[in-house]
Structure formats: structure tokens, C-alpha cells
Amino acid sequence: MKLKLKIWRQTGPTSAGRLVDYAADHVSPDMSFLEMLDVVNEGLIKQGEDAIAFDSDCREGICGTCSLVVNGIPHGPDRGTTVCQLHMRRFKEGDTVTIEPWRAVAFPVVKDLVVDRSAMDRVIAAGGYVSVNVGGAPDGNAIAIPKEIAETAMDSAACIGCGACVAACKNASAHLFMGAKISHLSLLPQGQAERQRRVVAMIEQADAEGFGSCSNEGECEAVCPKEIPISNIARMTREYMKAMLATR
Amino acid sequence: MKLDAKTPSGALAEKWDRHKFEMKLVNPANKRKYTVICVGTGLAGASAAASLGELGYNVLNFCIQDSPRRAHSIAAQGGINAAKNYQNDGDSVYRLFYDTVKGGDYRSREANVYRLAQLSVNIIDQCVAQGVPFAREYGGLLDNRSFGGAQVSRTFYARGQTGQQLLLGAYQSLMRQVHQRAVRLFTRREMLDLVVIDGQARGIIVRNLMTGAIERYAADAVILATGGYGTAYYLSTNAVGSNVTAIWRAHKRGALFANPCYTQIHPTCIPVSGEHQSKLTLMSESLRNDGRVWVPKKTGDARSPEQIPEAERDYYLERKYPSFGNLVPRDVASRNAKEACDEGRGVGESGLAVYLDFQDAIQRLGADVIKEKYGNLFHMYQKITDENPYKVPMRIYPAIHYTMGGLWVDYNLMSNLPGLHVLGEANFSDHGANRLGASALMQGLADGYFVIPYTIGHYLASTTQPKVTADHDAFKEAADNAQRQITRLLSVKGNRGIREIHRELGRIMWDDVGMARTAESLERALTAIPKLRDEFWNGVSVPGTPDNLNQSLEYAGRVADYLEFAELLALDALHRRESCGGHFREESQTPEGEALRDDENYAYVAAWEFTGVGRQPELHKEPLQFEEVHPTQRSYK
Numbered sequence A: 001m002k003l004k005l006k007i008w009r010q011t012g013p014t015s016a017g018r019l020v021d022y023a024a025d026h027v028s029p030d031m032s033f034l035e036m037l038d039v040v041n042e043g044l045i046k047q048g049e050d051a052i053a054f055d056s057d058c059r060e061g062i063c064g065t066c067s068l069v070v071n072g073i074p075h076g077p078d079r080g081t082t083v084c085q086l087h088m089r090r091f092k093e094g095d096t097v098t099i100e101p102w103r104a105v106a107f108p109v110v111k112d113l114v115v116d117r118s119a120m121d122r123v124i125a126a127g128g129y130v131s132v133n134v135g136g137a138p139d140g141n142a143i144a145i146p147k148e149i150a151e152t153a154m155d156s157a158a159c160i161g162c163g164a165c166v167a168a169c170k171n172a173s174a175h176l177f178m179g180a181k182i183s184h185l186s187l188l189p190q191g192q193a194e195r196q197r198r199v200v201a202m203i204e205q206a207d208a209e210g211f212g213s214c215s216n217e218g219e220c221e222a223v224c225p226k227e228i229p230i231s232n233i234a235r236m237t238r239e240y241m242k243a244m245l246a247t248r
Numbered sequence B: 001m002k003l004d005a006k007t008p009s010g011a012l013a014e015k016w017d018r019h020k021f022e023m024k025l026v027n028p029a030n031k032r033k034y035t036v037i038c039v040g041t042g043l044a045g046a047s048a049a050a051s052l053g054e055l056g057y058n059v060l061n062f063c064i065q066d067s068p069r070r071a072h073s074i075a076a077q078g079g080i081n082a083a084k085n086y087q088n089d090g091d092s093v094y095r096l097f098y099d100t101v102k103g104g105d106y107r108s109r110e111a112n113v114y115r116l117a118q119l120s121v122n123i124i125d126q127c128v129a130q131g132v133p134f135a136r137e138y139g140g141l142l143d144n145r146s147f148g149g150a151q152v153s154r155t156f157y158a159r160g161q162t163g164q165q166l167l168l169g170a171y172q173s174l175m176r177q178v179h180q181r182a183v184r185l186f187t188r189r190e191m192l193d194l195v196v197i198d199g200q201a202r203g204i205i206v207r208n209l210m211t212g213a214i215e216r217y218a219a220d221a222v223i224l225a226t227g228g229y230g231t232a233y234y235l236s237t238n239a240v241g242s243n244v245t246a247i248w249r250a251h252k253r254g255a256l257f258a259n260p261c262y263t264q265i266h267p268t269c270i271p272v273s274g275e276h277q278s279k280l281t282l283m284s285e286s287l288r289n290d291g292r293v294w295v296p297k298k299t300g301d302a303r304s305p306e307q308i309p310e311a312e313r314d315y316y317l318e319r320k321y322p323s324f325g326n327l328v329p330r331d332v333a334s335r336n337a338k339e340a341c342d343e344g345r346g347v348g349e350s351g352l353a354v355y356l357d358f359q360d361a362i363q364r365l366g367a368d369v370i371k372e373k374y375g376n377l378f379h380m381y382q383k384i385t386d387e388n389p390y391k392v393p394m395r396i397y398p399a400i401h402y403t404m405g406g407l408w409v410d411y412n413l414m415s416n417l418p419g420l421h422v423l424g425e426a427n428f429s430d431h432g433a434n435r436l437g438a439s440a441l442m443q444g445l446a447d448g449y450f451v452i453p454y455t456i457g458h459y460l461a462s463t464t465q466p467k468v469t470a471d472h473d474a475f476k477e478a479a480d481n482a483q484r485q486i487t488r489l490l491s492v493k494g495n496r497g498i499r500e501i502h503r504e505l506g507r508i509m510w511d512d513v514g515m516a517r518t519a520e521s522l523e524r525a526l527t528a529i530p531k532l533r534d535e536f537w538n539g540v541s542v543p544g545t546p547d548n549l550n551q552s553l554e555y556a557g558r559v560a561d562y563l564e565f566a567e568l569l570a571l572d573a574l575h576r577r578e579s580c581g582g583h584f585r586e587e588s589q590t591p592e593g594e595a596l597r598d599d600e601n602y603a604y605v606a607a608w609e610f611t612g613v614g615r616q617p618e619l620h621k622e623p624l625q626f627e628e629v630h631p632t633q634r635s636y637k
């Protein structure tokens, strides 16, 4: 199948970018979206042209590296799917496909479709952990955790930190990303000691990074490749209120 | 050069405790005066950097991804072993040790493996304390599943995302140290050279992938935890950025490369669909707990699977290996799949696949239970193949998955170059010629959380070194060296694609240095690889400039290293005229077609010394002694 591509090209962080037209003439339905781009790049490289820069690594939907907005939707049209797992059978002969980077104040463009997401790491560094040094941990079965709680914590912990939620949000809010980590740790007994400190520290850091606030648009949940529910944000808000009341 | 494994004396079970006592310590107040470079943020690197930061060392931590959390360890699916015996099914440290030595086909070091089994139990405790949401039973205690090569249930898991959850635990601990300024993080940096001064590893040269700047970092010790080299085969289950570059360039600076030919082929991957394919997707081994592997009994049977009656199916693993059944080790399962396809009984369009069927398990347990256990894997399968594995059996085929070989290290995880430590998949140490499932995560975390914090202290406390800074001539020489390679890559200006050449290398490796190797196929590869290397250096096209993000340049550098390294891999395979574990030489098999070892001549670690590109490397042998487990013909019947 043949496709028309409109791809965001930008040579560096400070230069202006624009959409450039490319033709993808030999697309097989079994290709993944990124393999389709590989083929386009192979063509460009052979002509000695600068390849289109885009991020990917695992190509199986778990590392959170790939980050493309396809036809206006982060990770493209398939629900619960990263763009590396999106397959070309989803497209039709002659389709025009627009490909852009994640857009958010906190995610400056590095080049073409590649952005800098280190702000998310700094939010985790502010408090997204249990402070236990290596050594001296009690036996793994010392604390029984009801299965339902472990499963709910796992549902939240499944976040791959790709940042699609931020890219989809008109406020560029990182609430779903943070809510998932805060839920994961506040549900488990191990996370209790730092429960209040954590939520406050992470939210403060997110503000400092330029992530916006949440106005309940729900776009984040809709594009999350791991289908992390928006109830994680509600849980985070509760945690934050509790922490604020406690510190008064 | 005499290789000293530095294995402590004494009874096997006491070696590590005694060694911990005998090792020198660094005074807590002095630790921050020592700088340690750690390259890699996978399970091995992140756990090492976090632990050393906690201890008070000044740690510099590097990775090529934009975030440490994206290291390839994130993709591990099935689980992590530990000898907890929570199931009361007869497990013990000794049994895990025994299974691992046997699974590795008696080509690993007993003392290392025993320590690994001992530490396995601490890993689970540590991870639980970090909040890793392992699967649990209704009573709230930790759940286990079974993996190949074991008759006990000792694998801990977090759905099909165990690697992700373990890595996030380590990453979070790491970020806590970053926050406390004990660890400085350098993301999107690629190590391009190791700096050796007076025989000691004293620093690294990296390329800042965002700006193209060549940067120098000096330290008192260097740790490489840069993962495996499976992408030498182009198609593998590894992440596309996985590479041999860091360890290969350290090898070129004098570090010995051990057992490069020990590569693992995973039996259950989604088959190749076409030329465009950029990677293969693993379907976790845990699926073999409930999935049954079969092919039609008749050759060339083109009926769809549901039309083939029970009596005309060959559940060949259950038939040939009644006691382990579908849970035989990976090398055995892979070779049997290849054999079935070679006989013309393969399924799917290409005939290069076998079925992995869940119908019985779904009937027995219900689709919901199967979904809870494997939901994300089934989802992934359906995404890629457009087929519903709840309804039709999966089609699977073996693929390159893991590399047991790596830089040679002693019991302290130090290479022959003083100060250079190597952890995780990048070293060669614990898995012999075949790794058992769920043991890589265990090894990476044992190395990083529990071994290196002791042994690096011992090294630093017992070594005197001059102070060096990155202005030293050796840094300049290494930085120039890295720069020269970049300039050279950009100046070829040929018309061949980088990927095209990598793909061709992969084809050579898979066909001639793959699942079944012969002297003839290996000789063929040894002629083809240098030829392809010449074609690369004369004809590759690397567009763009060196002074910004240039993914073509990064990729070309990695492929260039693979074109050198692949030759060593093939040469090692040729020199080892026996079959063992994942290394199968057709000339050396039992009448039943199982791998036949030659203990008399090959019970050693082959550690290769670099002598120049395209030149015969020098072989050093570390003999392997088995005092506890007597090597026998492995049997999983």
C-alpha cells in the first residue's frame, strides 16, 4: 500500500520546525508503524539525506521510549497501544498520515520527533519511591498483602512513563503519570511511611517543571497505552488533600 | 597471561561469607572521595549505582536512553528465580545452585553460581521492601510459577511485566540517590572508549547523543553493565538500541572476552513476517506452564489447527521428555522446534513455526484465569499477528534472546583489567553455556545490590592509585580515537544502507552461527564477515553531521563494532568442537540428537585477548573444576 506522510522536521531545539511531505510507497500491512518509518529512513539514508529522528527501543510496548503523535493522537488510533505496537493494517491505501512529536512546555523538542522528557525523571526523584537502602529488608512474606490490593497496585504500577498523557492534555498536565506512581505506592504497606511527603514533593516538582494542572478532560486516560484509569488522579488528589490537612 | 578467578577457599556454602569478612573495607568517611563510573541503568547498572550511592561513593551513571528507566531490562516478562521454598516443594539454595550448573551444561563456575543462589533470597526481600507489586495468592503471600529446567516452583513474577517492575524498583532507588546528589546521571550518552592508565581502568569517553560532544570522565573504578550482544544477529528479542559497543571497545583496550559463542535462542517468539522486520517479540517462557507445544504428525499438513484431530498431533516435547514435558530448558525446546520444521512439519505460511496451544488450559482453568496470568502477552500477540490466541493456537519460533558470553570477570566481578568491573548480561559469569529462564534478572540484581558494593570497596581499599583527571594524555588519546571513528564513518559516503548491512550480518549469523553450527558453516561465516566489514567501510552511507542528534551515526558505530565482534563469536564457536547448552555443533551429538559435551578437552572458559581487527585473537583458558556437582550428560527425560 501507498501512504502520504506529513512529518515534523526540526533541526534542533531552538530552530523552527515544519511539516514535510514524504511518500511511503511500499507499506506492508504486517509492518509496525516504526518499521514503516525505518523503511522511509532507509530510502533517505541511501540518498544521503538526514534521516527522520524518532525515539524507540524495545518496540514491544513496555519501555515507553516511542513517542509519536499520529494524526493528532499520541501513539495513534489504537486504544491501549503504543505506537511501536501499532500496525500498518490499521491504515488504508492512499491515507495521509501526519506525524508529530509530543508537545508540552516540559518536553522541549531535541530534533524532529524526539523530545526531552527528563522532567518526568525529576518528578520521580522528588519522591516517587520507598526510601529503603539495600540490606536489612525483612522477609518477603513478612507482610501479607491482600491479593486485590496487590493487583490494584500493579494496575497503577504498569505505567510505562511514556508521557502520552501529558502530550494529550490541553494543560500538559502530568497528573495521570504522577497519580499512577502515587497510587501504586500508597496502596502498599511499604509505601505508608512516606505517603504524605511523597505526594506533596512530586506535585511541587511537577509544577516547577512546567507541567500544567488537571481540569478533568480525561484525554490522558483515552490515550494511555496501558489504559491506566483516571481514578488514579482522584486517588492522588485525595492523598494530596489529606497531606495538606495533616501538615496544617 | 594467567587467569585467576580468585575463588575463595573453603567449603562451597561458606565461601561468600568468608570472603565478605576477608575483603578490605573503605572507611565510611572516605567513600565520598572515591568516584565510581557505572555505565548502564538496567537491572545490573541501576542496582549497582543506587547501592553505591547509598554507601556514600561519588557515582557517575550513564545510559543511552533518555531515561534510566528505559533500559532493556524493562522488557523482561516472565519472572525472577529465588530459592525461597515458599511452596514447600523441595527447593533450597543447593537445588537452585544445582539446577543452574546443570542447566548451564557444566560450563559455569560453581562458586559464582552458589553465591548467586544464596543471594537470590535477599533480592526478593529487597524488592518487596521497595514496593515491587509481585503477584500474590489469596492469603496475601507471594505467588510462584514454574520455569524451564526446574521441577520446583520458584519463579516470582509481576504479571507478564516482571522486568519492568524490578527495574522500576531499582530506578526509583537510583532516582532517590540522584535527588540526594550521591549519583549524577548522564542520559543519552554512549560510551565509546575505556581509558586505561598504568594498566588500571580510570575513565570513559562518551558521546553526548544530543549535542554530539565527545566528553571525558575520570574515576577510581569503572563498572560496565551494558547488557548483551544479541543484536549481532540483527533480529532478536532485544531492544533495537542494544549493542556490544561498550564491552567491545573495552575488549580492544585489553579486557578479555569470554565464551562469545554461548548465545541463547529462545524457543517461544513470534515468527518473522517479512524483510521489514526490525525485531522479534518474545512470548514469555512462563506460557509453557499452560501452553502445549505441538506440530502435525504428517509432514506438509496444511490444514488449519482446529481441523487437525488430537490423534494426528505430535506433542513432541511431552512425548520425548516425559518428566519435564513442555518445561525443558530453552536450548532443548529450540532445537526440537527447528528439528520439527526441518522435517517439514512446521506450521504457518513459512513453515517456520510450531503451535503453542492453550485450549486445554482454557478448558481446565477458564479463560479468565488465563487472562489474569498472561493477558498482556496474549494482547501483544494479537497486536502483532492479528490472531486471537484464546481461539487459535499461537505460532512460535525460536529467536536469539540472550547472550551468556561477555567480558571475563573473576569472583569479584572484576575483569583482567584492574578497576574494570562488569555486571549483568555484559559479563560471562554465571550461566555457563545456557541460561535458565528467570535467572538473568536474578543475576543482574545480585551483581548490583549484593556483590559489587562489597567487591568494589575491596578493590579501592587495596589499591593505590595516582590521582588522575580527564586532562591526562590517555583521555586525550581515547577521545581522539573516538572522534576519528566518527569522522571516518561520516566520510565513507557510499550508497549502502546501514540497516541493510546489519540485516545481512544477521543473516550470516543466523544461518551459519545460529541454532546448529558445523565447522563448514562457521568457516563460511568467517569468510563472509570480514568481506561484509570491508563492504561497510567502503560503501556505507551515514548521513548528517556529528554535532547534533544523529541516530544514523549512532547506529553505524554499533554496526561497525558488530562487524568486528561477530568474527570473534564465530571463531569461538569454531574452536569449541563440542556441543554444550546453547552452542550446538552438529558434529557432536548423542544418538538421540542431544548436545554432547567433551569434558576432557573443553571444560574451560575460553577468554580471548584482542590483537587487532581481523587478526587471530589469543586464547586464554580458565579451567573449570567441579567439586560439588559431577558433570553428567544432561537429561530432561
Ligand SMILES: Cc1cc2nc3c(=O)[nH]c(=O)nc-3n(C[C@H](O)[C@H](O)[C@H](O)COP(=O)(O)OP(=O)(O)OC[C@H]3O[C@@H](n4cnc5c(N)ncnc54)[C@H](O)[C@@H]3O)c2cc1C
Binding pocket: B039, B040, B041, B042, B043, B044, B045, B062, B063, B064, B065, B068, B071, B072, B073, B074, B075, B076, B077, B078, B079, B080, B162, B163, B189, B190, B191, B192, B225, B226, B227, B228, B237, B238, B239, B242, B243, B245, B246, B282, B284, B401, B402, B423, B424, B425, B426, B437, B438, B439, B440, B441, B442, B444
Ligand atoms: C524480551 C525479553 C524478556 C526477558 N525476560 C526475562 C525474564 O523473564 N527473566 C529473566 O531473568 N530474564 C529475562 N530476560 C533477560 C534479561 O531481561 C536481561 O538479561 C537483563 O535484563 C539484562 O540486564 P542488564 O542490566 O545486564 O542490561 P540492560 O538492561 O540491557 O541494560 C543495559 C544498560 O546499558 C546501557 N548501555 C548499553 N550500551 C551502552 C553504551 N555503549 N554506552 C552507555 N550506555 C550503554 C543502556 O542504556 C542500559 O541502561 C529477558 C530478555 C528479553 C529480551
Ligand code: FES
Binding pocket: A055, A056, A057, A058, A059, A060, A061, A062, A063, A064, A065, A066, A082, A083, A084, A085
Ligand atoms: S519502543 Fe518501547 S514502548 Fe515503544
